[in-house]
């Protein structure tokens with residue numbers, strides 16, 4: 001769809017190129033490849049815009065966004081980052097002391113955790129004044145993210161380029177929903193992070209479930225999560241699948257998956273959205289990522305049995321209880337012994353209590369002292 005709309009010469013004639021990987025080196029390699037592939041367009045005056053999503057949908061994996069922004073700025077490129085999955089609580093890129101490491105434009109969907117209820121479809125773009133709005137016909141001198149002074153013209157700003165054409169302002173009801181949601185955001189996100197760690201740890205113990213979450217033990221994205229997200233907490237979005245792998249033979253196929261999926265309601269909502277107060281699940285291969293080819297799905301780490309879990313604010317043990325009961329009906333008859341792979345009830349209680357206490361201890365210890373509040 002993106003290629004179709006942005007790339008078609010009858011529409012915007014924008015060349016859309018993708019890059020995979022979490023690290024700055026992955027980005028720089030992709031940038032070199034893309035710059036070479038589009039040399040003629042670039043020489044004719046076209047520009048590269050770097051659009052990042054971190055943490056990413058569907059696995060919640062984190063990119064080294066500050067380093068990527070710095071590398072892009074060194075080449076004079078504009079960076080745009082969608083931080084929706086982290087919410088402003090978990091990822092605070094605009095607070096980086098070095099402007100080169102901040103994205104030029106930061107995007108959040110209000111539809112997701114910020115409102116929390118799913119009742120409002122809206123979003124926000126945050127940028128520096130001179131990139132957002134300059135009165136018609138005027139220009140403004142400012143220091144760019146690369147540290148060089150330059151002049152920005154009115155018709156380069158987001159207002160005239162995008163807002164004016166597309167409509168930028170929320171009506172009063174939607175603005176009310178967003179403001180109301182923002183008041184409880186931090187506490188909701190904290191609870192969801194606890195639940196994500198609990199679910200990732202406990203599901204990882206099942207030998208036939210592969211957990212793709214940077215809060216799962218030994219996950220390859222864990223270091224970036226620890227370094228870049230608030231208190232090292234994971235974004236409340238991850239996937240599981242039942243494919244063959246180091247952890248098991250892959251007995252659960254499409255048929256059992258469909259039966260299981262239908263039994264996940266009502267504990268899990270079967271919705272395409274994410275970042276709601278309640279836990280929501282979907283099968284990316286059938287919905288959100290259905291436009292990708294089989295190869296692109298594989299590259300994105302999405303299998304036919306992948307389930308994306310957008311973790312909600314419930315007691316995570318109610319979710320696990322429901323999942324285990326669903327598996328008893330949907331999987332156990334075809335795959336005897338599957339239920340034995342789940343942790344014991346006492347283990348589940350112990351992990352929940354330990355993670356809950358640990359995250360809240362880290363949170364309260366990170367809060368400013370009363371002296372600092374008075375100062």
Ligand SMILES: Cc1ncc(COP(=O)(O)O)c(C=O)c1O
Nearest residue numbers: 057082084085109110111122123
């Ligand atoms: C990372 C990310 N950003 C933005 C959006 C779109 O948000 P909205 O529903 O507000 O258009 C989504 C939708 O799933 C998303 O996953």
